[in-house]
Amino acid sequence: MNTVPDLQLPSLPEVTLRALEVCNQDGNYREISEIVASDTALVVRILALANSALYGPTPGIRSIDQALLRLGTRRFKTLILTAALRQILFELGGDAWQQLRDFWRHALTTALTARALATLTRYPEADEAFMLGMLHNIGELIAIKAPDMETRQQYMNRQSDIAAELVTSWGLGPLAADAMRYQQALPSELRDAGHLVKVISLSTRLALSDSAGIAAAGTMFGLSEELTREINRRISHDVSAMADSLGIQLVSSYSAEPASQELRKIVLRQAIAQQAIGFADLTGKTGAILAETVSSLTLITGLPALCFGYDDDSLVLLSGTAGPHPHLAVTAQAGGSVLTEAFASRMPASLNEQAPTVLDRQLLSLLRTPSLTAIPVITGDRCTGVFVLGTDGNTPDTTTELIRLFIRQLSAVLQEKSIALANETESAGIDHEIAIEKLREQVHEISNPLTIIRQHLHQLRNRLDDPDAREDLDVVREELDRAGNLLLQMSNNTAGNTSEETSDLNAELRSLARVLEGSLFSDSNLHFNVLMCSSPTLVIAGPSAIRQILINLIRNAVESLPDAGGAVTIKTSAPVWQGRRNWVEMEVTDTGTGIPNAVQEALFTPGKTTKGEGHSGLGLSIVKQLVDDMEGIIACHTGQEGTTFRILLPAASQEKTKSD
Numbered sequence: 001m002n003t004v005p006d007l008q009l010p011s012l013p014e015v016t017l018r019a020l021e022v023c024n025q026d027g028n029y030r031e032i033s034e035i036v037a038s039d040t041a042l043v044v045r046i047l048a049l050a051n052s053a054l055y056g057p058t059p060g061i062r063s064i065d066q067a068l069l070r071l072g073t074r075r076f077k078t079l080i081l082t083a084a085l086r087q088i089l090f091e092l093g094g095d096a097w098q099q100l101r102d103f104w105r106h107a108l109t110t111a112l113t114a115r116a117l118a119t120l121t122r123y124p125e126a127d128e129a130f131m132l133g134m135l136h137n138i139g140e141l142i143a144i145k146a147p148d149m150e151t152r153q154q155y156m157n158r159q160s161d162i163a164a165e166l167v168t169s170w171g172l173g174p175l176a177a178d179a180m181r182y183q184q185a186l187p188s189e190l191r192d193a194g195h196l197v198k199v200i201s202l203s204t205r206l207a208l209s210d211s212a213g214i215a216a217a218g219t220m221f222g223l224s225e226e227l228t229r230e231i232n233r234r235i236s237h238d239v240s241a242m243a244d245s246l247g248i249q250l251v252s253s254y255s256a257e258p259a260s261q262e263l264r265k266i267v268l269r270q271a272i273a274q275q276a277i278g279f280a281d282l283t284g285k286t287g288a289i290l291a292e293t294v295s296s297l298t299l300i301t302g303l304p305a306l307c308f309g310y311d312d313d314s315l316v317l318l319s320g321t322a323g324p325h326p327h328l329a330v331t332a333q334a335g336g337s338v339l340t341e342a343f344a345s346r347m348p349a350s351l352n353e354q355a356p357t358v359l360d361r362q363l364l365s366l367l368r369t370p371s372l373t374a375i376p377v378i379t380g381d382r383c384t385g386v387f388v389l390g391t392d393g394n395t396p397d398t399t400t401e402l403i404r405l406f407i408r409q410l411s412a413v414l415q416e417k418s419i420a421l422a423n424e425t426e427s428a429g430i431d432h433e434i435a436i437e438k439l440r441e442q443v444h445e446i447s448n449p450l451t452i453i454r455q456h457l458h459q460l461r462n463r464l465d466d467p468d469a470r471e472d473l474d475v476v477r478e479e480l481d482r483a484g485n486l487l488l489q490m491s492n493n494t495a496g497n498t499s500e501e502t503s504d505l506n507a508e509l510r511s512l513a514r515v516l517e518g519s520l521f522s523d524s525n526l527h528f529n530v531l532m533c534s535s536p537t538l539v540i541a542g543p544s545a546i547r548q549i550l551i552n553l554i555r556n557a558v559e560s561l562p563d564a565g566g567a568v569t570i571k572t573s574a575p576v577w578q579g580r581r582n583w584v585e586m587e588v589t590d591t592g593t594g595i596p597n598a599v600q601e602a603l604f605t606p607g608k609t610t611k612g613e614g615h616s617g618l619g620l621s622i623v624k625q626l627v628d629d630m631e632g633i634i635a636c637h638t639g640q641e642g643t644t645f646r647i648l649l650p651a652a653s654q655e656k657t658k659s660d
Contacts, residue, residue: 008086009041009141012104013259014246016042016080016087020266023077024405032076037064038242040107040141043134044166045083046071051170062172063127069578081270088264092145092256099144101254105239106207107134107141112235114203120231121221123195124639128172132179132196133203138163160184187216206232269398273405276300277413286414287311290377290385291319297387297406301399304367304390308339310383315343322367322390330359339363342374343386349374352393363388375407379414419580502652505537505572505584508546513570516551520558525565535574537584538652541630552623553588553645560592560643567591575651582651583633587644595638603636 019035019042036042043064050067061067068076092100111133118129139159143152155162163180179200182193187205190198198220205213209232217223243250247259276299280292287309294307304322308315310332317328330337334344337359342349350373351360363372369390377385387407461470513530521528539546550570557568573585595603604624623645627634633648 011041015039017263097256110207187219306388309385338374501542503543506532527567529569531571539649557590583648586647589644591642
């Protein structure tokens, strides 16, 4: 039989419901990640997509955070909605739902225990251990939805192999597969096994909270009984806290019906709102789309509506569903009316019991209703329009939720069109930008031999005793400096026609590497590896800033290497798609002993240095400031085996990718 015939596996409805609610409320990344990571079925869906061929032959994703980062917000939210739609189609009996609740508790307990053990025993990838803990018994989850007892038993018997084959198919490597395959091996057989194998095996045993697990902790890692029981107590508390936050009953018998009913309602509303958006013509400009969609809003709510668009500091009535509408334009400045309050605050506003202004009375007359509510449409960082709905002052919660979902989806449509328009505008200037960059590359190539000539002149001058000859050489050097400055000004002036200064990261790195190899890496036990990608690495940053970042990071990396020597590796990658834009990635990795905890706490701020005299401790704070000025992103991963700084710099030309 197939190992995993269908990865559309059931989740507890409370988990899917909460994940959908957080997505609809635009919850923060950390909250979304925590909810998803608590459920094996959602973990499987996300990791399967993140490790699919859609993203090319990239290294396997080994944590939920990495998967969310690769998928992006929009694709992830679509995946959650799809999971919710499938969830309401699962037809499980009462016993099966009870088994699913018990499975959820055991999987989460194992995962949290694996992460705790990994941290305690200094395994460097605690998030990977957590993820494998969530997946270790996936065969049981597949068995819950199997049609007959015989098939269920087959899956139960092959749990370890199923998990091993699954992580192998995702490219997570042989060690992850071994951790799954040998999870049920006897503790005595695992004394000298790989670290990850022991962590997962012990976690599965401790999750059962029996004496055999306590004894295994001593056999595998030498953990005392008191410490092991404390780990169990804390993990049990964390699982109970997560269950409480999701509304999952762990003590009494479990019923999925209340959460399933609520999930069906939310999914139905989401589908209605999405269908209503599709009725409108979405091909025009923002104002035309707003005018078109007012009919769809009335269709799903049954409420008369007016649509105002923002234009030149005014709110202009574009369309309505309460009969013919007059030409009406009012100032967008807040003046006490519900309409302008909603626009200014970017929050829904209702008339309620407050005294209506003259504009409120005008709108009530047009809508022919006793009350009204105004809802702003936010696109990116601006309010593009406001819908005004006529009400009787008592709008049902279901209608309010439909309105919110409709406006949210409309905002997403307008945001996508805005990004597409920006990309088209940028593409129009690509030819001009390429011509400028070509000229700057030529200037850069001319500057390199000038630098070499200056260095040789300096060496030659030091060997001469004749003062007149030295003076002549000084004049030559001054003229070379002047020529170099003129070239630099020419390069900067050509870039001045664009809105941002640009540089070729690979070109700057290639040029700088030749200098650094002869200075910082002159000792035979020091190695410098430069791995440059073949794709273009044009970034929105000046050459001097790029070089300053590289020199600071490389110097820090070399100084962190032990006396016995080591290696520093620089790697570039492009393009990297993250946060709806293209980046160029640079990683600087050393094989040093890692950054001390005290330094990590204030890593990018000026302070005391651990390098002794001659160092100000400002290097990383300067790097952080430069990256921030470029609107880039910098992150650090450090441990006993070395340190890696990862920097994302905005690509100078962005192209719409298939991942959107």
